[in-house]
Amino acid sequence: MGVYAGPVQDLIDELGRLPGVGPKSAQRIAFHLLKVAKEDALRLSHSIAEARDRVAWCQRCFNVSEGDLCGICTDDRRDATVVCVVEEPRDLVAVEKTQEFRGRYHVLQGAISPIEGIGPDQLRVKELLGRLDGEGVTEVILCTNPNIEGEATAMYIGRLVKPLGVRVTRIASGLPVGGDLEYADELTLGRALEGRRDVD
Amino acid sequence: MRIDRLWLTDFRGYRSAEAGFGPGLTAIVGANGEGKTNLLEAVGYLATLGSFRGAPTEALVRAGADRAVVRGEGVRDGRTLLLEAEIAPGGRSRAQVNRQPLRRARDLLGAVRVTVFSPDDLALVKAGPGERRRYLDDVLVAVHPRNDELRAEVERVLRQRNALLKQAGGRVTAEIEMTLDVWDAKLTTAGEALADARRALVERLAPSLANAYAEVARRGVAVEATYAPPWRAEGLAAALVAARRDELRRGVSLVGPHRDELDLRVEGLPARTHVSQGEQRSLALALRLAAHRVVADVTGSPPVLLLDDVFSELDPDRSDALLAHLPSGQTLLSTAGSLPAGAHPEQVLRVKAGTVIADAG
Numbered sequence: 001m002g003v004y005a006g007p008v009q010d011l012i013d014e015l016g017r018l019p020g021v022g023p024k025s026a027q028r029i030a031f032h033l034l035k036v037a038k039e040d041a042l043r044l045s046h047s048i049a050e051a052r053d054r055v056a057w058c059q060r061c062f063n064v065s066e067g068d069l070c071g072i073c074t075d076d077r078r079d080a081t082v083v084c085v086v087e088e089p090r091d092l093v094a095v096e097k098t099q100e101f102r103g104r105y106h107v108l109q110g111a112i113s114p115i116e117g118i119g120p121d122q123l124r125v126k127e128l129l130g131r132l133d134g135e136g137v138t139e140v141i142l143c144t145n146p147n148i149e150g151e152a153t154a155m156y157i158g159r160l161v162k163p164l165g166v167r168v169t170r171i172a173s174g175l176p177v178g179g180d181l182e183y184a185d186e187l188t189l190g191r192a193l194e195g196r197r198d199v200d
Numbered sequence: 201m202r203i204d205r206l207w208l209t210d211f212r213g214y215r216s217a218e219a220g221f222g223p224g225l226t227a228i229v230g231a232n233g234e235g236k237t238n239l240l241e242a243v244g245y246l247a248t249l250g251s252f253r254g255a256p257t258e259a260l261v262r263a264g265a266d267r268a269v270v271r272g273e274g275v276r277d278g279r280t281l282l283l284e285a286e287i288a289p290g291g292r293s294r295a296q297v298n299r300q301p302l303r304r305a306r307d308l309l310g311a312v313r314v315t316v317f318s319p320d321d322l323a324l325v326k327a328g329p330g331e332r333r334r335y336l337d338d339v340l341v342a343v344h345p346r347n348d349e350l351r352a353e354v355e356r357v358l359r360q361r362n363a364l365l366k367q368a369g370g371r372v373t374a375e376i377e378m379t380l381d382v383w384d385a386k387l388t389t390a391g392e393a394l395a396d397a398r399r400a401l402v403e404r405l406a407p408s409l410a411n412a413y414a415e416v417a418r419r420g421v422a423v424e425a426t427y428a429p430p431w432r433a434e435g436l437a438a439a440l441v442a443a444r445r446d447e448l449r450r451g452v453s454l455v456g457p458h459r460d461e462l463d464l465r466v467e468g469l470p471a472r473t474h475v476s477q478g479e480q481r482s483l484a485l486a487l488r489l490a491a492h493r494v495v496a497d498v499t500g501s502p503p504v505l506l507l508d509d510v511f512s513e514l515d516p517d518r519s520d521a522l523l524a525h526l527p528s529g530q531t532l533l534s535t536a537g538s539l540p541a542g543a544h545p546e547q548v549l550r551v552k553a554g555t556v557i558a559d560a561g
């Protein structure tokens with residue numbers, strides 16, 4: 001039960017539904033929006049409306065996109081034979097920032113998590129399989145998060161794709177560059193040891 | 201390892217309190233409900249980031265406050281250690297060691313270790329297998345904090361797997377089978393690792409347990425502890441395949457480390473059902489003593505002993521036997537009644553209505 005006048009409580013409730021925003025933050029943001037100049041507040045609502053109107057999912061990789069295909073999928077300098085599979089568009093951005101990857105992406109829009117009711121059907125898995133033949137894909141890089149759900153998702157996709165004769169790889173997990181060994185947590189250090197390589 | 205001073209802010213009934221402990225035996229006395237156990241609970245929190253009474257974190261924060269702070273100053277391996285833990289229900293719990301914030305509060309595990317004896321310990325022997333699994337896993341974490349992550353991983357995989365089994369509702373489609381395969385693989389890796397760790401621990405505990413039982417019960421009888429998962433011979437992967445139809449029908453994970461039992465026997469008889477209550481009590485004490493010795497052995501320094509009102513539940517013979525065989529090291533003991541005859545504390549703390557006063561002398 002809200003204690004504020006109808007429209008104020010509606011605003012607080014809506015803000016409270018956003019990820020990472022609790023009831024107290026929702027209240028603070030709501031009163032901030034009421035306090036600032038009206039055009040500043042409306043700019044936010046306009047941006048939301050604009051984004052919802054103009055942005056959709058890329059028909060190929062399910063990244064956010066202004067047209068049918070996103071900027072990466074329409075860039076013909078990108079290597080179509082290598083596909084990097086990520087959970088969310090923000091993971092794609094993280095990989096892009098490395099400037100190490102010149103292939104295309106596939107955004108699953110989540111990870112397998114039965115607790116949250118997310119199975120392969122709720123993800124863009126079938127769409128990934130559909131791309132393999134048509135685009136002449138030779139390698140799929142599984143770039144899901146190194147947590148339990150991300151690992152399970154990677155394993156699931158790996159088991160589907162491998163029998164199709166496509167190379168499947170998983171990104172390594174290990175130590176942050178520039179860090180100190182002594183400060184690494186044991187799990188990460190253990191994984192780094194597991195994934196050691198021969199020196200050239 | 202020992203804790204010399206403890207400061208509490210908004211912890212349980214304490215608004216603000218300070219207590220000093222002796223390097224040997226400290227007795228905490230006071231009427232019931234005044235906060236004796238809460239002092240021990242606070243020391244335990246620094247060791248495990250949880251309540252040994254199984255209380256949720258909200259219960260640890262004083263009513264009306266939004267967070268509690270536990271600070272302890274102690275010595276380990278000849279070095280001073282200042283440990284601080286902030287308990288914020290619903291928020292992020294934080295911890296620091298020697299004023300250095302830890303990246304995760306869980307990194308505090310292992311800085312100080314405790315062995316807790318409580319009147320509820322009888323449940324270790326009498327209650328269902330879950331109590332004994334928890335006992336083993338708690339000792340594993342005390343022996344090595346890494347085991348905490350292993351335990352958490354098994355729990356998480358099981359939650360996901362159970363959710364999937366429930367959603368399947370008895371249907372078996374190719375997709376459900378394939379998703380289950382993935383969770384089976386995860387459960388197999390993590391579950392076998394946890395079971396291996398438990399088995400190695402029980403092998404180490406067993407001789408210690410037999411000795412401790414003989415000390416407490418004052419007679420030599422055969423005491424056995426075995427951890428033998430029924431799926432061990434075929435391996436967890438194969439056992440999961442064999443159990444799949446049953447699991448899908450019942451909608452829950454039926455095979456794995458979450459179903460295993462630590463089998464305890466006295467003179468060949470199952471301790472849970474076939475031995476007297478007195479023997480069960482001796483066995484519960486022996487389990488704690490054995491764990492204490494193994495942890496001291498592996499880590500090189502004895503944990504701090506927390507004896508929460510245990511003598512109220514023990515007959516004089518067992519009280520004396522326990523006191524006589526308490527490992528040397530720091531011991532904090534709480535009691536509502538008088539101290540047992542064999543106890544000679546170097547420090548007595550009186551607890552009343554949220555304040556702690558040290559006896560002069």
